[in-house]
Amino acid sequence: MAHFSPTKALGGSRSLCIGTETECAKAIPEQSKPVDGFDLKVNFDYNSDRLTSAARSNLDEFARALKDPNLSASHFLVEGHTDGMGSDAFNLDLSMRRAAAVVKYLTVHGVGDDRLEAKGYGKQKPLVSDLMSSENRRVETRLRNQ
Template sequence: MRLWTITPLVLALASFSLDAKAQNTSEPAYTADELVNFMVEQVDLGSARALCIGTKSECAASQPKPKGFDMRLTFDLDSSTLRPEAKANLEVVAAALKDARLRVAKFKVEGHTDARGSDDYNMSLSVARARSVADFLVSRNVDRSRIVAEGFGEGAPLTADPLDPDNRRVELSLSVE
């Protein structure tokens, strides 16, 4: 059985000086190299090995918590269409994912919605948002086998207000074997 390490790499434009809303520009505030370096620092991509004796939860608790690289991709109401600033950021993400240092990494693309709409509609929309991001990355020659798109509907709001537009987003998680 293979054990995967899931590192939330909440690619979500807000920390690491990446707030695209504040910049009000379609220019990314970071480079592909900065993104790769950040990811390489957060997880073991095969250069080191460690053994933990204990239960899965005990071993997980002993691991340091990864730092978030917040680069949230947000969407308009009732839309799975990528905004221009999201496309600009995803160009950089695509370049980073093709870097040789990340060759063993896989990524989970997680779509979310606010609480407007029915549960079924929101689940469908969140899947469409995740697929929109995954398809964009694949169109930039990122191997589809390294990307899993999944929708969560309104089930994991980012803010206390379930109707907050910030809940309409896609996040990425980094996985390594």
């Protein structure tokens, strides 16, 4: 449940590396922003906005958590993405349909649509550098800063 509730920022992560400065620079990731909530990723099949059974299972758990009274004030961004195949216009539309499919699923399962904001990004924000990778076909749902 703590993943879904806003928390105070605890600052960047810390680590210890034993090795040369060059070795440690490779081992320690760049300063990342503090984790402020739960991220949910839902993957999609090629050229599809249909939720897979795995996606529905994840969203069922997410919907149950969002019904908890402690989370009643939480709002979430639902961001749709595509791989690099196809035109910008097609992918923008597909990414919005993917985000809308997630919002619709959550609202049918009791989450108020006023708590969810759908947005499509098309192929603008790939998750991995290979633009054609299936990992880029996704919806990410994250806690929205109020």
